[in-house]
Amino acid sequence: MDNLTELYCHIDDFYQQLKPEFDAHLIAHGRQRLRACKISVPEMMTILILFHQLRYRQFKSFYSHHLLGMMTREFPNLPSYSRFIELIPRSIMPLCAYLQSMMGDCTGVSYIDSTKIAVCHNKRIYRHKVFGGLAQRGKSSMGWFYGFKLHAIINHKGELISVKMTAGNTDDRAPVKDMAAPLFGKLFGDRGYISKALNAWLTKNSNTTLITKHRRNMKPQVIEPMDEALLNHRSLVETVFGALKNLCQIEHSRHRSVTGFITNLLSGLIAYCWFPDKPTIKNMTL
Numbered sequence: 001m002d003n004l005t006e007l008y009c010h011i012d013d014f015y016q017q018l019k020p021e022f023d024a025h026l027i028a029h030g031r032q033r034l035r036a037c038k039i040s041v042p043e044m045m046t047i048l049i050l051f052h053q054l055r056y057r058q059f060k061s062f063y064s065h066h067l068l069g070m071m072t073r074e075f076p077n078l079p080s081y082s083r084f085i086e087l088i089p090r091s092i093m094p095l096c097a098y099l100q101s102m103m104g105d106c107t108g109v110s111y112i113d114s115t116k117i118a119v120c121h122n123k124r125i126y127r128h129k130v131f132g133g134l135a136q137r138g139k140s141s142m143g144w145f146y147g148f149k150l151h152a153i154i155n156h157k158g159e160l161i162s163v164k165m166t167a168g169n170t171d172d173r174a175p176v177k178d179m180a181a182p183l184f185g186k187l188f189g190d191r192g193y194i195s196k197a198l199n200a201w202l203t204k205n206s207n208t209t210l211i212t213k214h215r216r217n218m219k220p221q222v223i224e225p226m227d228e229a230l231l232n233h234r235s236l237v238e239t240v241f242g243a244l245k246n247l248c249q250i251e252h253s254r255h256r257s258v259t260g261f262i263t264n265l266l267s268g269l270i271a272y273c274w275f276p277d278k279p280t281i282k283n284m285t286l
Helices: 002-028 041-053 059-070 081-102 122-127 196-205 225-231 235-246 258-273
Strands: 109-118 136-140 143-155 160-167 185-189 208-212
Touching: 002 041, 002 081, 041 059, 041 081, 041 258, 059 081, 081 258, 109 136, 109 235, 122 143, 143 235, 160 258, 185 225, 196 208, 208 225, 235 258
Parallel strands: 109 185, 185 208
Antiparallel strands: 109 143, 136 143, 143 160
């Protein structure tokens, strides 16, 4: 309960600062302010994040049995499940802004990688309609998939620094420039990020050096022992992806709408940011 109170208070304080700018944005784009309802946007955001923290598999069972059954005292104004689903789009922009505020800081040692976010089994691609025109076929180290790619940059403490979602057939190097704003120091990646042009751009625009292992047909290059040791810890980002998928449930094939997919992803990423014990490189001093 202490964690729930801390989570809600933190979200509510953030939303109260965001709300004037959020309302002004809606008016500027010709939209009306959100009509008042019994449940507030911070409460909805808290529920969506709590779903991932408690590691339920299905949101409907979490809402019907856990919230309506055991947490009516903490959330006295809960609407019905169908009404809550209708209200979820109100929380998308606040969730995006809140996720950005929860990002970690660059420490000078960063790791980059991408992971697949499959939205259906390969045998059901031709019958899948929810993400028609958005999801694409892509290939990862585990084979072909249909869906999206989550690109992430983390620091050596396992904290998310920057994330970006693209179609499944996007080259891993394509979104790096958009994600590199908070970076400095050294960025470690796999062979999929090898690019002289990208390395030169990072060095010039963000004072960042991209370090990867080399392909067999490339000329051998000398890597400093410290850089080689840090490069060997590149599996840290894979551990983060494992936590996001297995603990925060950011990937599943039960989405019924694009809105549900977006809110599930955002709230899962935020739930990970709240983890007290993230995977990290032990005994490292910068």
